[in-house]
Amino acid sequence: MLRRPLQQVFRQFVRYESESTMPLVLERSLNRIQLLGRVGQDPVMRQVEGKNPVTIFSLATNEMWRSGDSEVFQGDDITQKTTWHRISVFRPGLRDVAYQYVKKGARIYVEGKIDYGEYMDKNNVRRQATTVIADNIIFLSDNMKEKE
Template sequence: MSVNKVILIGNVGNDPEIRYIETRPIASFRLATNERERTRPDGTKIPERTEWHSIIMWDSAAEFAEKYIRRGSRLYIEGKIRYRIWEDRNAIKRNVTEIYVDNFELLGGK
């Protein structure tokens, strides 16, 4: 047995972009998570760090995102990590890591 589960709490970085594959809506946006600045026991300061995550929502979740999720919204997200590799127009291989949302909750914010 294996598990692919991600839990994130963060702030939306941009309004969701909605597109359709056939008749299925897909919302995509970026979510920022932060680690606070801290000081190690030896006195070394570790600065605040922000990670950006690519979020993908399908179907009714995408419709909710279109109506209610905006830049600055605070979200709780549960989902799976997916990796994709593709070639751009210049034949350069690109890879992307995305979080496919299974469950989410709008926590508040803007």
């Protein structure tokens, strides 16, 4: 009774079996990230020769926690850490919308996947880079209004 549902579930995870002695099993996996924060700089569009253009901008997320042991709330008990994320948008429609409408200070929600890569800097030193490749962007507010 339980065996049939398990076989159906198992089939969802097995994509291909080769005819060699060792069957090749490709499993499904997940690489998803969700970020909610403020844009740190206006986007730039870059294009490397022979490759699709990409829109790039930075996004800040904040983490806050109480640092004191006191039961009474005090303003200096709150500690905040800001983390900066590099967002890259490759999808043609989304890339153009992000380039045109994402502005510094805007509050946005980004869904995507994390990509780890390497590049050579101008001094021929190998560097590592972590990038969020955006699949979806939701605009939550206009730019922060400047105080007059």
